[in-house]
Amino acid sequence: GKHEERKDEHGFVSRTFTRKYSLPSAANVEKVTSSLSPEGFLTIEAPLIRPAIQSSEVTIPVTADNKG
Incomplete structure (x- = not known):
């Protein structure tokens, strides 16, 4: 200051x-920001990094057995 x-x-x-x-x-x-109010209050904002959302879907290949 x-x-x-x-x-x-x-x-x-x-x-x-x-x-x-x-x-x-x-x-x-x-992405951290800060501001100082007229009264002298300091505000600091630090957003959190969001972890990548892991998909709960799993692709399972299906094979067809053409026997009988």
């Missing part, structure tokens, strides 16, 4: 800060 630079009686005041958060291993890091 960064606060706007402002002037006071001694010169200019500027403030910045950094914060690191650990994300779940299933988080899609390419």
Whole structure:
């Protein structure tokens, strides 16, 4: 975060800060978003990567015995 630079009686005041958060291993890091509200609340959204859905269908070949 960064606060706007402002002037006071001694010169200019500027403030910045950094914060690191650990994300779940299933988080899609390419789609992480963050926003800061006017009240100062930081919201971070990290959607989870959905595993590929495995089909429960199995194809079984059928052979025909042409005997009798």
